[in-house]
Each structure stands twice: as structure tokens, then as C-alpha cells.
């Protein structure tokens with residue numbers, strides 16, 4: 001979509017898409033100003049909250065957002081995230097062990113996808129025997145099959161509600177136990193809110209991190225000398241991940257609803273209009289990034305908005321960064337000669353929100 005974004009930034013940076021009755025916003029400054037302005041732009045997209053995700057922090061405005069976010073932030077402090085590093089490393093190695101014998105792996109299905117799913121399952125306190133089910137849900141939640149999506153939401157509601165019930169009586173050292181025993185303004189969370197947060201973690205945390213890892217593997221494979229530089233100096237991996245976040249932003253757009261009439265670049269926006277905030281375009285804006293079309297791990301400044309901006313800034317950003325850093329470092333250590341299997345044609349995912357490929361076969365030797 002990069003050439004389309006470029007064209008839109010130059011010709012119609014804020015534009016009404018009549019076919020879908022939504023506004024599209026392409027310039028960095030506009031994207032940032034909308035993220036920063038929760039007075040005029042709301043994250044509440046529906047008034048009738050029946051689905052778990054709509055009860056989650058992603059779809060709340062202050063003051064409720066602030067209260068709930070404060071509570072769940074406790075599970076994502078730098079100390080908690082750091083403490084997960086050994087676990088992430090051991091999973092990454094385990095996945096490499098499995099691929100070693102065959103000399104091949106699909107970097108998406110065999111590596112980048114299971115890693116974040118296992119970590120979230122662990123944080124939530126999902127028993128090991130339920131992991132497979134968890135993975136299937138995780139995939140159905142972001143797939144194109146709507147009936148499967150609805151069924152999966154129902155199954156998850158039943159499942160997480162019953163875990164929450166058990167944790168009420170017998171708390172364990174996990175996130176669901178914390179949620180059921182927490183109080184927001186003297187009130188306990190409802191089942192819908194608890195399920196909503198669990199579903200949000202699956203939706204927000206898995207597919208996004210998976211695509212960040214596969215995009216990073218692809219960038220290393222396609223950019224001259226980057227892989228060699230990283231093997232020589234693994235300390236460059238974090239800034240490389242930041243450049244992948246900018247260059248191939250896993251979340252290409254987010255939604256807001258106009259709450260109070262406002263004006264943006266001369267366009268009057270009436271209440272209830274839906275805004276598509278094009279993060280993927282903002283991160284290639286030539287007014288902010290020098291030669292945005294270049295993949296450059298040595299950028300002197302990289303204020304990308306791949307994780308959003310403002311009060312909804314991604315809660316899992318540090319976790320996603322750490323998982324990707326460990327995934328790339330481990331892959332380079334274990335298979336320094338890996339190469340993309342070029343007999344396989346790369347196919348982009350069809351989603352307009354998530355940016356990634358459908359498969360990524362690698363030859364490891």
C-alpha cells in the first residue's frame with residue numbers, strides 16, 4: 001500500500017471514503033493529533049456493549065479507561081516483562097530444536113506464531129493442556145471467517161468465565177486471579193470486563209507480535225548486509241526492530257469515532273463519523289522521516305507510531321519488543337545461514353488492518 005499512501009498524503013491527506021462511509025487520515029501530524037485528542041475522538045465505537053472486546057480498555061474513554069488501565073498495567077510493568085525473558089528464550093530455543101532436524105521451518109507457523117501465544121497463555125494462567133484450544137481461538141479471532149469468530153468468542157466467554165470463577169475461590173499467581181480480586185472505584189470487575197481483557201490480549205498481542213517477527217525476518221533477508229551487521233553486533237537488534245515497526249507497521253490502522261463536531265485540515269467532521277487512522281501511512285510520512293522508503297537501522301530519530309500514541313498507547317509494547325528481540329537473536333544464533341525459500345511466492349495477508357505474510361518458508365542450512 002506504500003505508493004497509495006504516498007499518493008494520498010500528497011493529494012488528499014484527509015478524505016471521506018463514500019463507499020464505506022468513513023474518513024481516512026494519512027499524515028503523521030493528523031494521526032498524532034487524533035490519538036492525542038480523546039475529547040473530540042472517542043474509542044467507544046458502539047453504544048450497545050454485548051461483545052467482550054467492546055468492554056475492554058481498547059474501546060473505553062476516560063475516566064473509565066484510566067481506572068481500568070491502571071489496574072491491568074500492573075501486569076505489564078518493566079519488572080514483570082523482564083522476568084519473562086528466560087521463559088521466552090527457552091520457548092524460542094525449543095521451537096528451533098523442532099525445526100533443526102528437518103533443516104526447514106515456516107517462520108510464521110513454526111516460530112513467530114506459537115511464541116507470543118504461549119507467553120500470553122502463561123501470563124493468563126491457562127493450563128498447558130488447553131494451549132492447543134487457545135491457539136485455535138487466537139487464530140479464529142483475527143481470521144476472515146465471521147461465523148468462526150462469533151463461535152470462538154462464545155467459547156472463550158464460557159472458558160474464561162469458568163476460570164475466573166475458579167480463581168475467585170482459589171487464587172493463583174496469574175493475571176486472571178488479579179483481575180477477579182481487583183476493585184475499580186470500590187467495585188469488582190464484571191465477567192464481561194474480565195473476559196474482554198483476556199480476549200483483548202489475544203487479539204492485540206498475538207497476531208501483531210507474530211507479524212512483527214516475520215517482517216523482521218523478511219527485512220533481514222532482503223536488505224543488504226543487515227543480517228551480517230546484527231550477527232556481528234547483536235546490540236543493534238533493538239533499533240532494527242524499531243525500524244521494522246516503522247517500515248512494516250503490524251497494525252496499519254486504528255479506528256476512532258467523532259464525539260464532538262470538529263474541524264480537521266479544513267474538513268468539518270460531524271459527530272459519530274468513523275475515522276480510519278492510517279498508522280502505516282504516518283510512519284512513512286516524508287515530513288517526519290528522512291527517506292521514509294529506505295529501511296535504515298541507523299536512523300538518528302525514529303518517532304514511529306506503530307504502537308499508537310497517547311492514553312491508549314500499546315500496553316504490550318515492551319513485551320512485543322522483547323519477544324521480537326529474543327526471537328531474532330535466537331534465530332541468528334541457531335541458524336546463521338537461514339535464507340528465505342525463494343521457490344515459494346510471498347503472499348500478503350488480505351487484512352486491511354494487519355500487515356504480514358501468509359507463510360514464510362525458510363531454508364535453515
Ligand code: HEM
Pocket residue numbers: 043057058059069120200201204205206208209212249250251254255305306307308309311312313314315316317319320
Ligand atoms: C493497544 C499495536 C502488541 C496489548 C495498541 C494500540 C496499537 C497497538 C496501535 C493502540 C490502539 C488504539 O489507540 O486504539 C501493537 C503492535 C504490537 C502490539 C504493533 C506488536 C508488534 C501487543 C501485546 C499486547 C498488547 C504483545 C499484550 C500482551 C495491547 C492492549 C492495548 C493495545 C491491552 C489497549 C491499550 C489501551 O486501550 O489503553 N496496540 N500492539 N499489544 N495493545 Fe498492542
